[in-house]
Amino acid sequence: MLKSLSKSRQSIQSKLSAIVLGVSLVFALVSVTVQLGITYSHTVDWTTKSLEKRVKSTISTISYSLKQDDLTLLVRQIQQLADMPYVSNVYLIGDDGQQYWADNASRSKTDEHFMHHDLFYQGKDIGDLEIYLDYDAIKDDAFQSATPSALIYIFEAMLVAFLLIVIVRRTFTRRIRALVESVDRIDLNRVNKFAIPEKLTSSEDELGQVARSIQELYMRIRGDFVHNKLKERTLKQHKSLLAEEVSVRAQELEWQNLANKLLADLSLRLLKGHKTNVEHDVRICMPTLAKLFESDHVFWLSIDQERVSYRASYPVDSHEPSIDFSDNYKVKRWLMEAHEVATVDINNIDENAIAERDFLEHLGVHSLSMFPLTDGRKSFGLVATTTNHRSMRWNENKSLLLKRFATMLSELTIRERDHLAMTELQEELIMANERLRLEAETDELTRLLNRRPFSRLFSTALYDAEDENASVTILMIDIDHFKAYNDIYGHLQGDKVLSFVARAMDKVAKEYHAPLARFGGEEFAMLLPKSDEDSAQHVAWELCQTIRDLCIPHQGSANSGIITISIGGIICKPTPDTQPNQLLESADQCLYKAKRAGRNRAELKRYNASTEEVV
């Protein structure tokens, strides 16, 4: 039962109650037993002493009456002894063997206890006196007298037990239960502040110590819990910060990657592309640039003195506000002399910077970031990115990107400038070369081609004629009796005549798109591509007539009296083996024939390229 009680929910109280009750009952039983023993022994002792006292007072009378055989006295004396409390019987035996019994219920002496006294009379043993006690009666009386005490003891024990339980309950069980209830309320998964009631902890007894220990333990656990929670929260915060940091880093890297790719692409495009497509190439990368800057517009301005021009802008169809620095040097200086990326927001602009504010308002710009284009000495342009209605979010990376973009455009502009200078120089050189070439290929006196370019043209004409299966004519022209002219009119006059004749023939040549050259001295050569015999004959005749028509007097010319020319010509349908020199030689021979035939005429022959014969 105790076991089951001890297992019950109110185990301590029940156990205590049972223990206290049991101990009290045992104590009561022991007390009653002790009381009984004491009462019994006390009664026996008292009875014995009373008897001894009585025997002592009556023994001489009994001895006397026995000796005197005064039976009446003897019996009375014995009966008086026998009437004493708890005396069951009195037995007397004389030395003569005579027995006397008191007149009590029992005369047996088998189970009785007794007191023994020797009877003397005048120093002589005359008999024995034995007194038997009624121990059962003593016991009964003892029990009877002990019963109230036992009841009192039991009541007392019950009372003590009850009081003890009440006291235990008041001072111990109830507090333990309150403590248990308090402890039950502890939730270690929460950080609520918890306190065991002060009435439990303030006590100096063991329970108070236990309550304080629990409170301290809880405080320590709570402290640890709070510490762990704080650690956990800090860890969470760190983790979230780390995740945020990683995300920001990733975005930055993505941004940086896009920026690098943009600049690399632009750089490559500018290197590969044609110089005239520069603006186009820059314009292509501007949308990405605007995205990277988170801006509305990107401008590339070229600034020369007060003249500002947009080289490229984004968006393409956006309004490009006109910029005039003619009476706004302050703003120009502000824009062009920045050494770092300048960012300005209409909200934060210095109150004194009225010109700058007006400038931004004129542009319709809320926020602006810019960097000048410079060759290190002088600024010649600007890259700027702007927002219209909001502040621009700017950072180091964006500054760096704008700087790198501006540096690229600066280098590009410098390269363009150098390229322009180089092109101009090249063009000058080409023109000079052309002039030199023309000079080298032009006869100084007549301004006609000289022999070298003519030979080249002649070879080309032969190839063309061969390709087209056409005929080509070469005319060799010589002024008649020119030595005589020099001799008569002088060398200088001879030079003048050479010029006149050349100019006149050139007119004819131009008419027929025929190259004409001074071949040397007073000799000329004319080439008639795609010509047949008739046309060649006609041109030759026209040449002779043209010179005759000049009517330059020549006293040394016996037959005409004027300057005339003789022409020898070869008409040829060339083959791949046809040699220009051979044709020139043949034409020369024809010229010789014309001279011999009387001059002032043309002698034209066909040259058979297959047989290499003049026919």
Ligand SMILES: Nc1nc2c(ncn2[C@@H]2O[C@H](COP(=O)(O)OP(=O)(O)OP(=O)(O)O)[C@@H](O)[C@H]2O)c(=O)[nH]1
């Ligand atoms: N003034 C002048 N005379 C030149 C020039 N080149 C050549 N001559 C002269 O031209 C003359 C050519 O003379 P020749 O080859 O003997 O022939 P020609 O006197 O014209 O007689 P034909 O040719 O037979 O009619 C020479 O006296 C040269 O000195 C020149 O540039 N200026």
